[in-house]
Amino acid sequence: MHPRPMSGRWTAAAYTCLMVALTVAEPAVVSLTVHDHVQLDRVTGTSAERYGSLVPPGTTPVHLAAGTYVFRTTADAQVQLGEGAHAHVLAATQVNGKDDPPEHMMAQALPAAMGDSPPDHVPTLTVLR
Amino acid sequence: MTNVAGPRSVAVHIGADDLRHPRHAAWARPLSCRDTVERLARLCQAAGIRTQQAMLGSDATTGRARAAIEGSAAAVGPGGLLVLTFSGHSERPVPGEHDGGWCLHDAAQRHVETAALLAAAPASARIVVIADTCYAAACAAVFTGVPATTVVLAACAENQATLNYQHSEFVKRLERLTYPGGRANPDCRSYAWLRRELRTDTPDVERPDVRANHPVAMRQRPFRPAPQRQR
Helix, strand or coil: CCCCCCCCCCCCCCCECEEEEEEECCCEEEEEEECCCECEEEEECCEEEECCCCECCEEEEEEECCEEEEEEECCCEEEEECCCCCEEEEECCCCCCCCCCCCCHHHHHCCCECECCCCCECCCEEEEC | CCCCCCCCEEEEEEEECCCCCCCCCCCCCCCCHHHHHHHHHHHHHHCCCCEEEEEEHHHCCHHHHHHHHHHHHHHCCCCCEEEEEEEECEECCECCCECCEEECCCCEEEHHHHHHHHCCCCCCCEEEEEEECCCCCHHHHHHHHCCCEEEEEECCCCCCCCECCCCCHHHHHHHHHHCHHHCCCCCCCCHHHHHHHHHCCCCCCCCCEEEECCHHHHHCCCCCCCCCCCC
16 A cells, blocks of 8 residues: 655644633623634533534623633634623643643643644734723 | 355444553543443444444553454455544644654554555445544545545544543534434435534534545445345
């Protein structure tokens, strides 16, 4: 068998991902501005479950109960916290990498990827209060 | 009547959730492997595939996986069906170095090695690979060289990652679309249909894919078993 040669076919397929973790101390409304279709997951122990419908491109207000949530996106994202919202927002892509040091405590509660490499490109997260 | 060797339907399931290679051992233990193997074994059973073997945890070594894949590929015979499933961590392809691979108990098994093992199947056989892992579709590019018609059902693209959850949303959806409750979904008539449905309502950062090394395969009914052996 002669597998097809692999000349440079991966160069156009960069792995681009920003993972955002939101920890909400009490029910809050946050506005997510994203450029692609995004799935919000609620972290439950060592795993997570899907939270609500897909968030479409644009700005969407999302009602969150107390807890920790994650979403991933392929482009820059903005999180606008409501006035007085008790929330913590973190760009978690690097925190969750397999080669990260254990002192990144939040990583213990967040899901990791099922692969070995960090993204080639990490989009930018902007947090507005 | 004497037995007449005919095509067979065989499934091999690999759930690599116990990694001992130094490069892999520090990673988070994959959480969904056993659930994925159970679901996919159930799916195959519902599809009429009676011969199945599963390798989990420390049993999922490169040696056992190679033997099972090559042996099963050779055993299906002309017109037979082999379903190969993998759940666990993956190594991403590195341009100029390797095409990526699946992380098994003792080491990574490169996709090019798996392709060589699958080549033991006759050209008239059909192979279905279910990759429930990161960079899942990467293997499809390598499996284009497999003589048998090969369809890859991938949890995400070659440049995407899946997250380590207790249950694989991709596998749950695959089960629901093909054999919900163990009964064939009459709407699931082709891999093209399955691809469309698997991708619907998924985030851009993690979108399943279905790829075939022969375009005509996309029109085939998913998991259609080989005709029964004649006796």
